[in-house]
Amino acid sequence: MLRKLLIGFGCFEIVRPKPVMDMCERIGLENPDEAELRPQALWGARLEGLLFVWLLVRGREGTTAGSALLGLAGAVLVLLPQPVIELSQRVVYENTDDLELKPWIEPAARALGALYLLVVVLSMRSDEATESDEVLPEIEPKSTA
Secondary structure (H helix, E strand, O other): OHHHHHHHHHHHHHHOHHHHHHHHHHHHEOOHHHOOEOOOHHHHHHHHHHHHHHHHHHHHHOOHHHHHHHHHHHHHHHHOHHHHHHHHHHHHEOOHHHOOEOOOHHHHHHHHHHHHHHHHHHHHOOHHHHHHHHOOOOOOOOOOO
C-alpha cells in the first residue's frame, strides 16, 4: 500500500511539480511568496518524481545507480542536512539571500532524507514480499493419514 502511495506521489510530481514545490516552500520558508524559482527547478522536481516511480515500479530490476544516488542523498540529508539545504537553495532559487528559512527546516530536510531511504528500501524488496504484505496466504488443511 505504501509503495502504491509513493508511486502515486511520484506520478503527481512528474505531471504537476509546481504544487509540490509550493507545499515545500510553505513548509520551509517564512516568506514563500517572495521565492523566485529558477527555470530548471520544476524539471528537478519532475526528475525526483520519475526516480521514485522508476525505482518503485522496477523494484530489484531497477537501476542500481538510481538507488545508490537516492540512497546517498537520503543518508546525507539525514546526517548533514544544513549543507544540502544551502546547496539546494542556491540551485532552486534566484533570490536565495532574500529567503528566510523556518526553524524546523533541518528536521524537515531529515524527514525528506528518510523518505528517500524508504523509497530505496521499498524498491529493494522483492515483489513477492510486497504482495504477501497485502494478501494473507491460504492455509492448507493438515492430512489425517
